[in-house]
Amino acid sequence: NAGVMQNPRHLVRRRGQEARLRCSPMKGHSHVYWYRQLPEEGLKFMVYLQKENIIDESGMPKERFSAEFPKEGPSILRIQQVVRGDSAAYFCASSPRTDTEAFFGQGTRLTVV
Amino acid sequence: AQRVTQPEKLLSVFKGAPVELKCNYSYSGSPELFWYVQYSRQRLQLLLRHISRESIKGFTADLNKGETSFHLKKPFAQEEDSAMYYCALRAQGGSEKLVFGKGTKLTVNP
Numbered sequence: 001n002a003g004v005m006q007n008p009r010h011l012v013r014r015r016g017q018e019a020r021l022r023c024s025p026m027k028g029h030s031h032v033y034w035y036r037q038l039p040e041e042g043l044k045f046m047v048y049l050q051k052e053n054i055i056d057e058s059g060m061p062k063e064r065f066s067a068e069f070p071k072e073g074p075s076i077l078r079i080q081q082v083v084r085g086d087s088a089a090y091f092c093a094s095s096p097r098t099d100t101e102a103f104f105g106q107g108t109r110l111t112v113v
Numbered sequence: 114a115q116r117v118t119q120p121e122k123l124l125s126v127f128k129g130a131p132v133e134l135k136c137n138y139s140y141s142g143s144p145e146l147f148w149y150v151q152y153s154r155q156r157l158q159l160l161l162r163h164i165s166r167e168s169i170k171g172f173t174a175d176l177n178k179g180e181t182s183f184h185l186k187k188p189f190a191q192e193e194d195s196a197m198y199y200c201a202l203r204a205q206g207g208s209e210k211l212v213f214g215k216g217t218k219l220t221v222n223p
Contacts (some may be wrong), residue, residue: 003156031212042117042199042213043157056210091157098209104149104157 002026004094012111019079019086021108027095032075033102034067037089049075082112084111114139117202119214126190127222134185134217136174136200146176146183147211151197154217160185160198170194191220 005024013019025032030051035043048056049069060067064082069075079086089109093102116139126132139142148160161169163176163183174185183200197218201211 019152031209035211035213040215042119042215043211045210045212048209075213082131095209101159101162102211 004029004092004103006090006105006108008108009106010109010111012113014113015064015083016081019082019110019112020088021077021079021090021092021110022074022095023092023105024074024113025092026096026103029094029096029103031095031097032069033093033095034077035091035093037066037091037107039088043091046077078109079097082110084112086110087112115144115202115212116181116203117200117212117214119187119198119200119217121217122215123220125220125222128192129189132187132190132194132219134198134219134220136183136185136214138181138183138200138202140181140202140204143205145205146174147201147203148172148174148183148185149199149201149213151199153196157199190219192221192223195219195221 007022032049034046037043045059047060047067052071065082066078089107091107092105095102118137120135128137146163149157150160151157172187174183176183197216199216200214
């Protein structure tokens with residue numbers, strides 16, 4: 001099992017462009033979580049998804065951010081019209097069910113120039 | 114609101130010395146507490162959780178509800194313990210989300 005895979009590892013976008021971050025959970029895991037880490041900060045929860053459903057999006061900014069976890073394929077975190085303040089490390093985690101350990105990916109470092 | 118505080122951004126000890134990484138939390142209910150570790154250029158991984166009450170790599174942590182603390186301790190630090198350590202909280206019976214502290218960078222000097 002290769003672990004949680006995130007790509008790309010590094011992403012550079014100009015202000016106003018769109019950023020798409022992908023997360024492939026571990027095999028057999030149907031729960032996916034996205035976290036954002038700003039410089040000098042801890043990880044902040046963004047969204048929790050199960051296959052085809054958003055369970056908790058209480059940490060998602062109201063505008064420009066969206067997430068999906070389709071029946072087939074990876075989970076996608078999409079940021080439209082990026083701004084400098086979106087520059088951060090975005091981490092994905094997955095688990096096979098609730099109340100179990102979540103395994104983290106290596107993160108995608110987004111830089112907005 | 115749930116909050117996790119790690120008061121030390123940096124902690125430096127010598128090999129063989131005891132180490133304690135502090136973690137305090139704020140939560141009105143009954144929380145689950147975790148310690149995660151991130152070694153250089155590696156992904157974040159679970160070190161231990163309070164409900165399992167086990168010792169991993171010589172580390173232990175006891176949940177003190179009176180002091181709302183979950184400090185991580187090791188009696189004899191090793192150089193390979195150098196890493197970033199994050200304390201995290203999850204509300205029991207609620208959302209699966211984790212609330213993280215800002216982390217403590219531990220350096221164990223030879």
